[in-house]
Amino acid sequence: xxxxxxxxxxxxxxxxxxxxxxxxxxxxxxxxxxxxxxxxxxxxxxxxxxxxxxxxxxxxxxxxxxxxxxxxxxxxxxxxxxxxxxxxxxx
Amino acid sequence: xxxxxxxxxxxxxxxxxxxxxxxxxxxxxxxxxxxxxxxxxxxxxxxxxxxxxxxxxxxxxxxxxxxxxxxxxxxxxxxxxxxxxxxxxxxxxxxxxxxxxxxxxxxxxxxxxxxxxxxxxxxxxxxxxxxxxxxxxxxxxxxxxxxxxxxxxxxxxxxxxxxxxxxxxxxxxxxxxxxxxxxxxxxxxxxxxxxxxxxxxxxxxxxxxxxxxxxxxxxxxxxxxxxxxxxxxxxxxxxxxxxxxxxxxxxxxxxxxxxxxxxxxxxxxxxxxxxxxxxxxxxxxxxxxxxxxxxxxxxxxxxxxxxxxxxxxxxxxxxxxxxxxxxxxxxxxxxxxxxxxxxxxxxxxxxxxxxxxxxxxxxxxxxxxxxxxxxxxxxxxxxxxxxxxxxxxxxxxxxxxxxxxxxxxxxxxxxxxxxxxxxxxxxxxxxxxxxxxxxxxxxxxxxxxxxxxxxxxxxxxxxxxxxxxxxxxxxxxxxxxxxxxxxxxxxxxxxxxxxxxxxxxxxxxxxxxxxxxxxxxxxxxxxxxxxxxxxxxxxxxxxxxxxxxxxxxxxxxxxxxxxxxxxxxx
Numbered sequence: 001x002x003x004x005x006x007x008x009x010x011x012x013x014x015x016x017x018x019x020x021x022x023x024x025x026x027x028x029x030x031x032x033x034x035x036x037x038x039x040x041x042x043x044x045x046x047x048x049x050x051x052x053x054x055x056x057x058x059x060x061x062x063x064x065x066x067x068x069x070x071x072x073x074x075x076x077x078x079x080x081x082x083x084x085x086x087x088x089x090x091x
Numbered sequence: 092x093x094x095x096x097x098x099x100x101x102x103x104x105x106x107x108x109x110x111x112x113x114x115x116x117x118x119x120x121x122x123x124x125x126x127x128x129x130x131x132x133x134x135x136x137x138x139x140x141x142x143x144x145x146x147x148x149x150x151x152x153x154x155x156x157x158x159x160x161x162x163x164x165x166x167x168x169x170x171x172x173x174x175x176x177x178x179x180x181x182x183x184x185x186x187x188x189x190x191x192x193x194x195x196x197x198x199x200x201x202x203x204x205x206x207x208x209x210x211x212x213x214x215x216x217x218x219x220x221x222x223x224x225x226x227x228x229x230x231x232x233x234x235x236x237x238x239x240x241x242x243x244x245x246x247x248x249x250x251x252x253x254x255x256x257x258x259x260x261x262x263x264x265x266x267x268x269x270x271x272x273x274x275x276x277x278x279x280x281x282x283x284x285x286x287x288x289x290x291x292x293x294x295x296x297x298x299x300x301x302x303x304x305x306x307x308x309x310x311x312x313x314x315x316x317x318x319x320x321x322x323x324x325x326x327x328x329x330x331x332x333x334x335x336x337x338x339x340x341x342x343x344x345x346x347x348x349x350x351x352x353x354x355x356x357x358x359x360x361x362x363x364x365x366x367x368x369x370x371x372x373x374x375x376x377x378x379x380x381x382x383x384x385x386x387x388x389x390x391x392x393x394x395x396x397x398x399x400x401x402x403x404x405x406x407x408x409x410x411x412x413x414x415x416x417x418x419x420x421x422x423x424x425x426x427x428x429x430x431x432x433x434x435x436x437x438x439x440x441x442x443x444x445x446x447x448x449x450x451x452x453x454x455x456x457x458x459x460x461x462x463x464x465x466x467x468x469x470x471x472x473x474x475x476x477x478x479x480x481x482x483x484x485x486x487x488x489x490x491x492x493x494x495x496x497x498x499x500x501x502x503x504x505x506x507x508x509x510x511x512x513x514x515x516x517x518x519x520x521x522x523x524x525x526x527x528x529x530x531x532x533x534x535x536x537x538x539x540x541x542x543x544x545x546x547x548x549x550x551x552x553x554x555x556x557x558x559x560x561x562x563x564x565x566x567x568x569x570x571x572x573x574x575x576x577x578x579x580x581x582x583x584x585x586x587x588x589x590x591x592x593x594x595x596x597x598x599x600x601x602x603x604x605x606x607x608x609x610x611x612x613x614x615x616x617x618x619x620x621x622x623x624x625x626x627x628x629x630x631x632x633x634x635x636x637x638x639x640x641x642x643x644x645x646x647x648x649x650x651x652x653x654x655x656x657x658x659x660x661x
Contacts (some may be wrong), residue, residue: 023465030472045438048445051468055452058475065482072486085485 020044027051 024047031050450456450464453471458464 019462020465023462023469026469027465027472030469030476045441045445048442048449051472052445052448052452055449055468055472055475058472058479059452061479062475062482065479065486068486069482 024048030054 021044024044028047031047031054446461446464449468450458453464453468456464456467456471458467
């Protein structure tokens with residue numbers, strides 16, 4: 001971020017840019033795609049975008065798995081321990 | 092210039108509606124020249140720009156008529172239908188500001204008109220064709236920018252035709268309009284000068300015109316065109332083509348980044364002027380004639396200088412012109428700074444927008460702080476990954492409920508507890524939870540790793556082999572509860588027992604999420620059996636919790652009901 005211009009950084013002064021950079025790098029480590037790429041070229045905007053997309057995909061996956069588990073739950077005896085496990089998983 | 096003057100005269104003669112008009116136009120022309128000069132003096136180029144702009148406007152008017160139709164049907168229709176009238180009106184408007192100044196030379200005006208008319212046509216043609224002559228280039232560029240959508244051929248043809256047709260009526264009309272438009276023009280001028288800190292108002296206006304022409308705001312353009320058509324045309328027509336061109340080019344270049352919000356009128360006028368001027372300016376011949384016209388009087392001479400100046404600017408491009416105008420590179424720097432600020436702001440806006448989107452995705456995220464929000468995002472992402480891992484394991488394991496599953500149940504239970512604990516911890520950080528999980532999850536990965544390869548092994552020796560030390564309590568409990576579990580389950584007693592044991596942690600965690608009981612349960616279960624430091628710590632932490640004691644009692648009761656054998660030690 002350039003502070004040489006008259007514009008001031010949007011972040012509050014107590015939050016340093018380094019903090020943001022560190023968090024962005026941490027986030028980058030979690031993202032599967034960017035992790036394999038060169039990290040110094042990725043911008044914060046791209047990282048945030050990738051994070052949003054990844055979170056949405058994870059949500060979809062969770063929904064799919066929940067769907068499958070619920071289906072499994074229907075197939076097995078509801079009183080079985082497995083059902084309990086599945087319920088806990090879905091929960 | 093001379094020949095332009097003659098042309099202008101010829102045109103003027105052809106289309107002079109009234110002598111009075113001519114006179115007025117002449118007067119306005121001269122006044123226009125004067126105005127332009129004055130403007131130039133003030134802003135070094137302002138005055139001239141006005142006159143030039145008026146000329147340009149008139150030319151632009153012609154050009155607009157030809158080009159606008161292509162871009163906008165409505166204004167085009169209006170213009171085309173009232174082209175001549177508009178020319179007249181515009182000319183009057185353009186001349187209006189000139190009226191303020193004593194008329195020096197009607198010929199000048201005529202010449203201007205001629206130049207504008209003629210060059211406009213030529214410019215249009217050349218512009219549309221995107222010729223790249225040095226002086227023309229600058230003018231063409233703005234024109235091209237102004238009317239990017241205008242098909243070269245169509246615009247050219249139309250412009251040529253219209254320009255030619257409008258040429259005769261334009262000069263006289265311009266003069267008449269100049270008088271009327273003077274007020275508008277001066278207003279625009281003032282606004283341009285005030286609003287635009289950049290180069291001369293002309294440039295500003297040109298910029299705006301560029302913006303407008305670039306159809307940033309179709310409505311604005313149309314409105315401005317319609318309303319300002321008169322002004323612009325008159326102005327354009329009046330203003331020398333060169334000046335207009337130069338200014339236009341400069342303005343266009345400078346105006347690419349201009350917000351152009353100043354005034355539609357200005358924009359329109361600028362556009363028109365620019366367009367007309369650019370056509371005139373685009374053609375080298377057009378510029379000199381306009382310059383010559385300008386030099387008809389002292390004003391004209393000044394205009395020549397200005398036009399020359401403009402042409403120079405055009406050649407050197409707007410930045411140089413600006414610099415010359417300002418006499419320093421500060422303007423250039425400031426513009427660069429503005430552009431940079433703009434880009435910086437856009438970048439920040441993009442990042443903020445993405446941060447907001449991420450915040451919406453993260454549940455229970457009430458942080459407005461960037462850093463804390465990113466922290467939460469990171470934790471949530473981890474928990475999500477873990478949850479999905481557990482769920483996928485469960486999905487794959489449940490269909491395969493046979494003894495071999497047992498080995499997966501343990502890590503699954505542990506992992507589930509860990510994952511859920513993590514997620515719950517994220518939502519409601521609970522001190523004991525991480526500790527409890529720390530004790531359990533630690534062995535879990537090891538157990539999982541240990542059990543992983545055993546999955547295909549159907550013969551699962553539940554009690555001791557698969558489960559590593561981390562969960563000896565469970566194993567022992569399992570062994571102890573074998574007889575009881577067998578009674579409960581219909582399948583393999585070990586499996587049932589195993590499952591039951593595994594389900595406990597889930598229930599524990601679930602309960603813990605609500606009442607923190609499961610944690611105590613786990614601790615209660617492990618406490619009598621083993622003395623894991625983690626669990627003891629967890630127990631301590633649990634005790635610290637409000638519902639610690641209560642949860643422990645609940646857990647014990649649960650175990651007593653379900654697994655009496657397990658709670659022997661309790």
